[in-house]
Amino acid sequence: EVQLVESGGGLVQPGGSLRLSCAASGFTFSTYWMHWVRQVPGKGLVWVSRIRSDGSYTSYADSVKGRFTISRDNARNTLYLQMNSLRAEDTALYYCAREPCNPGCDFFDYWGQGALVTVSS
Amino acid sequence: QSALTQPASVSGSPGQTITISCTGSSSDVGRYNLVSWYQQHPGKAPKLMISQVSKRPSGVSNRFSGSKSDNTASLTISGLQAEDEADYYCCSYGGGGTVLFGEGTKLTVL
Numbered sequence: 001e002v003q004l005v006e007s008g009g010g011l012v013q014p015g016g017s018l019r020l021s022c023a024a025s026g027f028t029f030s031t032y033w034m035h036w037v038r039q040v041p042g043k044g045l046v047w048v049s050r051i052r053s054d055g056s057y058t059s060y061a062d063s064v065k066g067r068f069t070i071s072r073d074n075a076r077n078t079l080y081l082q083m084n085s086l087r088a089e090d091t092a093l094y095y096c097a098r099e100p101c102n103p104g105c106d107f108f109d110y111w112g113q114g115a116l117v118t119v120s121s
Numbered sequence: 122q123s124a125l126t127q128p129a130s131v132s133g134s135p136g137q138t139i140t141i142s143c144t145g146s147s148s149d150v151g152r153y154n155l156v157s158w159y160q161q162h163p164g165k166a167p168k169l170m171i172s173q174v175s176k177r178p179s180g181v182s183n184r185f186s187g188s189k190s191d192n193t194a195s196l197t198i199s200g201l202q203a204e205d206e207a208d209y210y211c212c213s214y215g216g217g218g219t220v221l222f223g224e225g226t227k228l229t230v231l
Contacts, residue, residue, distance in 0.1 A: 035220070037222075043225075044124070044210065044222060044223070044224050044225040045159070045161075045167065045210050045212075045222040045225070046124075046222060047212075047219065047220035047221065047222060050218065050220070057218070059217070059218030059219060061219065095166060095167075104214075105155065105172065105173060106153075106155040106157070106212075106213075106214040106220055107155070107157035107169060107172040107173065107212065108157070108159075108167075108169060108212075109169050109172075109178065111166040111167055111168075112166065113166055114166065
């Protein structure tokens with residue numbers, strides 16, 4: 001059974017940093033592109049970042065470029081999102097999601113349950 | 122990187138057919154056959170309903186169908202049921218490695 005479990009969320013002050021993790025199981029993690037998508041409670045989904053299966057390619061939404069870094073450890077079956085210079089508007093539930101095709105097909109067949117990040121003083 | 126445009130809400134009675142539109146541009150929806158649709162119930166993670174414009178994943182009811190014309194994609198739900206009441210989001214490849222989501226549509230089953 002495919003499972004994606006996010007962790008690392010919490011309360012952080014503006015300007016602070018946080019690292020999210022997404023532990024994957026039930027599939028060969030190293031062969032799939034992975035993404036982060038966020039959602040402000042009560043609002044819509046917003047794509048954040050993607051990473052190629054081998055980690056050699058990444059891309060970001062303009063709103064997080066230069067502040068967030070996506071990475072992965074295929075030996076540990078884990079996806080990461082390092083978030084620096086956090087702002088109030090980064091407050092959201094962060095989902096990791098799997099893209100089922102390689103090369104890409106730009107849709108998501110499995111999602112985690114989300115990790116809540118709150119940026120507030 | 123602007124969000125795709127969806128109606129904020131749609132409604133229908135049980136058994137009826139409804140359609141949710143998703144309008145982008147010639148740089149995203151119009152250029153790539155990479156539109157997908159997600160259903161999200163309150164407090165739950167999104168669920169894939171349609172991929173690559175019109176492909177239905179295994180396990181998704183055949184009451185759900187997708188299509189695209191020019192810069193607008195559509196999700197049609199026929200034989201509306203109470204459990205279809207949820208938020209629906211479209212999604213498209215945006216070029217340059219980016220992905221765009223729609224603003225979301227709240228479906229109410231009357």
